[in-house]
Amino acid sequence: MHHFFISSEAVKDGRITITGSDVNHIKNALRMRAGETLLITTSAEEDFRCRILSIEEKQVEAEILSREESRELPMRFYLFQGLPKGDKMEWIIQKAVELGVYQVIPVATKNTVVKLDAKREKAKLERWQAIAESAAKQSGRGRIPQVGKILGFQEALQWAASLDRAWIPYEKEEGMEATRRELAALSGEVTSVGIFIGPEGGFDEEEIRQAREAGIQPISLGKRILRTETAGLAILSLLMMKAEGAF
Helix, strand or coil: CCCECCHHEEEEECCEECCCCHHHHHHHHCCCCCCCEEEEEECCCCEEEEEEEEEEECCCEEEEEEEECCCCCCCEEEEEEECCCCCCHHHHHHHHHCCCCCCCEEEEECCCCCCCCCHHHHHHHHHHHHHHHHHHCCCCCCCCCCCCCCEHCCCCCCCHCCCCEEEEEECCCCCCCCHHHHHCCCCCCCCCEEEEEEECCCHHHHHHHHHHCCCCEEEECCCCCCHHHHHHHHHHHHHHHHHHCCC
């Protein structure tokens, strides 16, 4: 079922009015017709199954058939991703959104190779946000996760201080005890978890020391060294299953 995001103000008396670029997409790209159904999510994160009543030049009218159960996780997961080289960030954002991430925060660390000026950063952020929106629609998310501005490592540590838990997978962290303990501690009282993932060169030892001092727990993801585009998705997969009540 095709999925669209709209403002809550577009909902009135059991009907929804779709305007803007989505009209052209529905009319010309998807070639939808009156009577077809679609999924609509409002800015208040309400999901509705709707049937198209009419398609006009500048708007689409649809009637609400039913309210759908939310597909969002009960916990908010924040991915603090060290900037990788090439187009890896696009793939990371797409998959992280599919796995239920609440927000992605790009982070420039000591070993970050990528350097962006203001103009290139703006273009990158727009591109990354568009990828997050597309992935949210494809996976049936109830909200579009935001891709935050690029932060320095210290800024990211300060940002994470407001979260209930924050972890930093580190290849030199021995044993899985801390990992098991942290996963077991994710009770109903924990509503927000931050995950710090380093770039290709990993985290500098000084950064790990600073993270510890900021209350961020180093954990192990096993005996193998994972690539930057794999590590975050590995822990997000565990968190998703934990939040869904799988264990």
